[in-house]
Amino acid sequence: MLPRIFALFLVFLLPLSALAKTYDLLYRVGIDPDTGLAEVQIELEGDELPRELSLNLKSGRYSDVHSEQPLELTDDRAIWQPGGPKATLSYQFEIDKKKGRHRYDSRITEDWAILRSDKLVPPIAATAAAGLRSRARLQLDLPEGWSSALPYDKGDAGHYKLIDPGRRFIRPKGWMIAGRIGSRQDTIAGINTMVAAPLGEDIHRQDTLAFLSWNLPELKKIFPEFPDHLLVVSAGDPMWRGGLSGTRSLYMHADRPLISGNRTSSVIHELVHVATGIRGDGQSDWIVEGLAEYYSLEILRRSGGISQRRYDEAMEKLARWGEKAPSLLVKRSFGPITARAVGIMRELDREIRTASDNKASLDDVAQGLAEQRGEVSLKRFTQLAEKAAGTRVKTLAPEKLGKMEQAGKKKP
Template sequence: MRIALTVALIAIALCGCSLLQPRPAPPEAQRPAFTIFYTAWVKPDEKIATVKIRLSENPEWVNWMRFYIDPARHSGLLSSGQLSMQGNEALWTPPDEDAWLQYDVQLESQRSNGRYDGYITADWALFRADDLVPPVRTDFKDGTQSKAKLEINVPQSWSVVTRYPQYTSGRFKVDDDDRLIDRPTGWLLMGEIGTRRETIGGTKVTVSAPVDQGIKRMDMIAFLRWTLPTMQELFPEFPERLLIVSADDPMWRGALSAPNSLYLHADRPMISGNGTSTMIHELVHVAMSASSGPKADWIVEGLAEYYSLEVLHHSGTLSTERYEAAHRALAEWGAEAESLDVDRSHGPITAKAVGRLRAIDAEIRERSGGERSLDDVVRGLATMDGDITREAFDALVESVLL
């Protein structure tokens, strides 16, 4: 029986709009810029970082910056200019000269199960760059944008890896083409660490972990040399830089993606016994850089799990027999889920989603005479702006069939 596909294109045509909004192309002419210097002093003994944000080169172009403060993590706010607190928001009006804002931030972040997704010891620290600088809204002069640099000061014996290119000065270039205000994001690892680097296709890959934890960095590099070219073929705009960090307990026993980076716990295999791959699953998230709208999380998580199998199979890493066995196991697990219409997809719901997506792929191939597939849909989703919704997904599936 064919899967019923929702037709949203008629409504789109009638209203003259599109559910699929492509990311805007960068402007042809470079905008004039003001400079933001982010400086962090990491203090392992106190498990905090002192962060200073300084505006230079045309600071007068910035009218105000509004930071969303977590009272449990941020403290000791100081600044030049005017600073006022409005609930959990800090509104900073910088002066035209010597503009700076400073605060302390707790670096450790503990999840409900007691494991950490941000942790600091006397020997190493692993957390997201997002933790250093809280979310911010900025009002600045029309027609301008920011240039940003990040400097991380650590104990003398420590090293630092980020997803960003590094200047000879040691500072990192923070550059996000999708934003006018550049803010550090992605995973950070620092301390007494071991790092391996390799260029695979068009991607500069860095794999890093604390020393003496038995983490097989070269095995990860070899696995990526085998599988990443297939991922790059599926996602032509795969990031030019990729950082993979790993650590042992008490870090969270799983994997978490972030912009151009991912964290993988030391005990996670590159390929699980059921034939899926947590690493490839998270790499799909990195490639798509997507969040889900209401009741659409099964699409985002299902695609990541579905393509963890597709990449392994098409790269020759997984045989056809094991590939089919993995799908049978997921179908059996997915039978435990009653519905895909949930806020968060996990376990049997994601397994059920894989079966749904495989059926959609089969129908696309059949109706297009083998000329199209779910690959065309996922490439379209990867170039969308905003959350992935069920309506946008259905419309893109239907457009692939036209």
């Protein structure tokens, strides 16, 4: 009797993950440069499968969706009921997508393809029994001579092992590159870091890796939960001439300097987005962009990439540019708004340090945002700032964030 009771006691001590049921989820992706399409199969296998999967096809890049299991198609959604123990759904994905009139944020050529894996596989809502979880992998079927890079570990069978903590239905996320590519890789501050780009393009992979080796350690001090994988993808025209962050990854155009003329860094800016994983509500994009731009300077100062004098000069220039900004409380932050937001971040950091006798700083606020991730609002940002300061903060008063006249900064 006692052994049985002891065994039951051990079961209750097991973590929920140990009791959860799992099924295998394989994304099989074939990339065809001739058609510009990716052929995608979602294969499920297990004793129990989700009752229903709802795929968001709103982008219009998905076609020829079909399955032998029940499938209902509308203009922007596919409702799939995958009967077990095996089920497969297939579709085609259009890789090329322009961002603006002449630039691409997703592109395939005869030699390479760069895209977001979370566009390749659309958002999927799963209806499943409680505790049922997926064990997910991604397999790429590529033209001869092509290789690939994604921000995931590769198993012995050549499959990428997908992870997405907290999600029961896992799908790939982040930037990916496939083709005739070159890469440089190192472990920096415990982060498996890779810089990859098409062969033959004027891209300084080793320089970028060295830059990351100087600055990632400082970034991780601020964001200790930074992902353990980082992929930096780069290419030249006609790709988007800027930077774009993704899950555990970022894209940066080949012509973007590691440190800009105003001493900020687009690479570090995007790394902060990777670290925080936040997005603004209708009036809080200035928080997202201002924080990233502030730390693009602050991390360089801490790592010794720029001197204190250069740092102060850059802050002064941003302050002057920020005087041209309308209210910060707008949907999208752009140049002058982001510049003004940097000044708010610097002032807030000083206020927190003073109020806490230098025991806390803006770093604590940034860490709080990164822990919670998701949508950020002024209310949430203020709560984190006041928790760090131990008192109310004046820097985030609404009258200081509105029009310059309201903020008392109207020019004479």
